[in-house]
Amino acid sequence: MDLQIALLLGQDGIVNGAIYALLALALVLVFAVTRVIFIPQGEFVAYGALTLAAFQAGKTPGTLWLLLGAGLLVALIDTVNAVRSGSLGRLKRIVLWDLVLPCAVAGLVLGLEPGKLPLAAQVALALAIVVPLGPLIYRLAFQPLAAAPVLVLLIVAVAVHLTLVGLGLLFFGAEGSRTTPFSEARFDLGMVTVNGQSLWVLGASAVLIVGLYLFFGRTLYGKALRATAINRVGARLMGISATMAGKLSFTLAAGIGALSGILIAPITTVYYDTGFLVGLKGFVGAIIGGLVSYPLAAAGAILVGLLEAFSSFWASAFKEVIVFTLIIPVLVWRSLTTHHVEEEE
Amino acid sequence: MSSILEIRDLCVSYGKVEALHHINLKVAAGQIVTVIGPNGAGKTTLLSAIMGLLPAKGEVEFQGEVQRDIEVEHLVAMGMTLVPEKRELFGEMSVEDNLLLGAFQRYRHGDRDEGKTMDQVFGTFPRLRERRAQLAGTLSGGERQMLAVGRALMAKPKLLMLDEPSLGLAPLIVREIFHIIADLRKTGVAILLVEQNARAALQIADYGYVLETGSLALEGDSRQLTDDPRIVETYLGLGGKKPSGAA
Numbered sequence: 001m002d003l004q005i006a007l008l009l010g011q012d013g014i015v016n017g018a019i020y021a022l023l024a025l026a027l028v029l030v031f032a033v034t035r036v037i038f039i040p041q042g043e044f045v046a047y048g049a050l051t052l053a054a055f056q057a058g059k060t061p062g063t064l065w066l067l068l069g070a071g072l073l074v075a076l077i078d079t080v081n082a083v084r085s086g087s088l089g090r091l092k093r094i095v096l097w098d099l100v101l102p103c104a105v106a107g108l109v110l111g112l113e114p115g116k117l118p119l120a121a122q123v124a125l126a127l128a129i130v131v132p133l134g135p136l137i138y139r140l141a142f143q144p145l146a147a148a149p150v151l152v153l154l155i156v157a158v159a160v161h162l163t164l165v166g167l168g169l170l171f172f173g174a175e176g177s178r179t180t181p182f183s184e185a186r187f188d189l190g191m192v193t194v195n196g197q198s199l200w201v202l203g204a205s206a207v208l209i210v211g212l213y214l215f216f217g218r219t220l221y222g223k224a225l226r227a228t229a230i231n232r233v234g235a236r237l238m239g240i241s242a243t244m245a246g247k248l249s250f251t252l253a254a255g256i257g258a259l260s261g262i263l264i265a266p267i268t269t270v271y272y273d274t275g276f277l278v279g280l281k282g283f284v285g286a287i288i289g290g291l292v293s294y295p296l297a298a299a300g301a302i303l304v305g306l307l308e309a310f311s312s313f314w315a316s317a318f319k320e321v322i323v324f325t326l327i328i329p330v331l332v333w334r335s336l337t338t339h340h341v342e343e344e345e
Numbered sequence: 346m347s348s349i350l351e352i353r354d355l356c357v358s359y360g361k362v363e364a365l366h367h368i369n370l371k372v373a374a375g376q377i378v379t380v381i382g383p384n385g386a387g388k389t390t391l392l393s394a395i396m397g398l399l400p401a402k403g404e405v406e407f408q409g410e411v412q413r414d415i416e417v418e419h420l421v422a423m424g425m426t427l428v429p430e431k432r433e434l435f436g437e438m439s440v441e442d443n444l445l446l447g448a449f450q451r452y453r454h455g456d457r458d459e460g461k462t463m464d465q466v467f468g469t470f471p472r473l474r475e476r477r478a479q480l481a482g483t484l485s486g487g488e489r490q491m492l493a494v495g496r497a498l499m500a501k502p503k504l505l506m507l508d509e510p511s512l513g514l515a516p517l518i519v520r521e522i523f524h525i526i527a528d529l530r531k532t533g534v535a536i537l538l539v540e541q542n543a544r545a546a547l548q549i550a551d552y553g554y555v556l557e558t559g560s561l562a563l564e565g566d567s568r569q570l571t572d573d574p575r576i577v578e579t580y581l582g583l584g585g586k587k588p589s590g591a592a
Contacts, residue, residue, distance in 0.1 A: 230435045230438065231433050237429065238449045239422055239450030
């Protein structure tokens with residue numbers, strides 16, 4: 001290996017690591033707030049990328065029907081609940097979020113011919129389809145189980161993952177897709193060439209991470225999510241409902257996932273099941289952060305990206321093995337260095 | 346006087362065991378009402394049930410409205426707030442953030458006055474102003490109790506429920522806290538105070554209830570209760586010094 005190859009691999013590793021970092025942050029967020037180990041995180045990556053690809057191929061993405069169907073289902077369930085408990089004041093919100101919003105998105109997608117729109121508008125439409133799936137899935141699969149143990153929530157998460165992968169195959173077929181890059185620019189930096197899309201990935205990831213930092217540090221809703229993660233009872237007593245916190249964290253996770261997919265779609269071919277592996281690598285990063293520390297999770301994810309890039313050079317057949325084996329020493333190290341603290345008082 | 350909180354026939358069960366039996370209780374607007382009783386009488390259970398943290402049978406009427414299908418968030422938005430026995434602070438967040446989150450429901454409903462309320466809370470608890478940037482988990486026991494009360498006040502409650510505010514605190518700090526609770530009455534907030542420290546509670550309360558093994562055993566004006574020989578003997582620790590007579 002010479003310096004040039006090392007630089008190339010390093011560049012590759014950091015770009016992939018940036019995506020893993022985003023996913024790792026989403027996983028930590030969802031787990032801290034809802035105690036769900038969010039296995040379906042990767043499906044949002046695939047859905048985001050493939051929805052955009054469908055637009056560019058001039059097709060109507062199947063995720064749109066999923067959005068309409070899930071919205072209708074949630075609206076039905078919530079309406080029955082609202083009527084039963086006599087709180088009809090909730091109906092307005094149900095109709096707005098679960099029926100009007102999905103129908104508005106559908107109207108835009110079907111009316112506009114997204115394939116001919118500028119890329120930014122296509123990205124916005126793809127996000128408008130995929131992101132609302134986050135809170136809808138939370139409502140259908142996890143909200144009724146909010147008090148269940150972590151293991152039950154994990155099993156449900158696996159079920160949701162399998163369902164979404166199956167639906168992905170149905171919607172997008174078995175062939176992979178690529179999308180047009182955000183920029184065709186290339187920059188020569190001495191020995192290596194950096195392409196524009198890589199810079200987009202890095203830039204967008206950095207902006208998102210800073211955005212999340214400001215959201216959690218400066219806004220009341222961000223603080224409310226942190227509060228729920230720190231002390232559930234205390235948060236409820238402040239009127240921060242677990243449902244609201246759950247939906248908000250799933251929305252953020254879906255947004256981060258879909259955007260990651262859209263960012264990588266021009267660099268790698270995305271298949272209906274690509275998300276799982278990408279999500280798992282984010283998960284390894286999150287584990288390095290103990291599923292609690294955001295900065296450690298992000299650093300861990302970058303490490304995963306670099307390790308993957310270099311192992312694909314030295315032992316390409318074993319690159320996944322090497323990355324996932326990393327979990328074992330990390331778990332040993334974590335269990336030796338952290339001591340379990342029981343709930344305070 | 347109109348009552349802000351009225352509990353009728355409230356029963357709470359843990360599985361098959363009934364922990365509270367047919368409780369009837371009233372808090373009038375602007376009053377301090379205390380529920381005293383020994384450990385395990387069901388005092389915390391009572392507050393948790395009123396707040397909607399535990400399922401209960403019976404009727405809870407808050408501000409003239411019977412609460413069906415009680416939801417904590419809804420009650421908080423209506424102006425009920427509970428300072429729980431364990432404080433339940435956000436330990437890894439600053440004192441200031443803890444206070445801000447106390448105003449979450451108000452903020453959600455478009456009320457952006459939290460800065461002013463925080464100044465009032467700092468006025469009541471100057472110690473919190475000094476510690477505003479410190480993490481809540483690093484505060485002393487007394488300061489944590491102050492923060493818990495301050496955080497509850499950020500919601501501008503109409504009814505403030507306090508669960509054993511004296512628990513685990515040094516006598517001097519207990520006095521300070523009770524002083525502040527008595528002062529809060531002037532702001533117009535009604536207070537439901539649950540305490541094992543019967544003497545301190547009856548000193549500041551207008552009306553008192555005695556809870557024993559899940560049932561209300563006695564009730565009356567707090568002065569009347571202070572003189573009641575049964576109370577004196579069991580809770581005030583002056584058994585025999587007062588003549589026993591009419592109950």
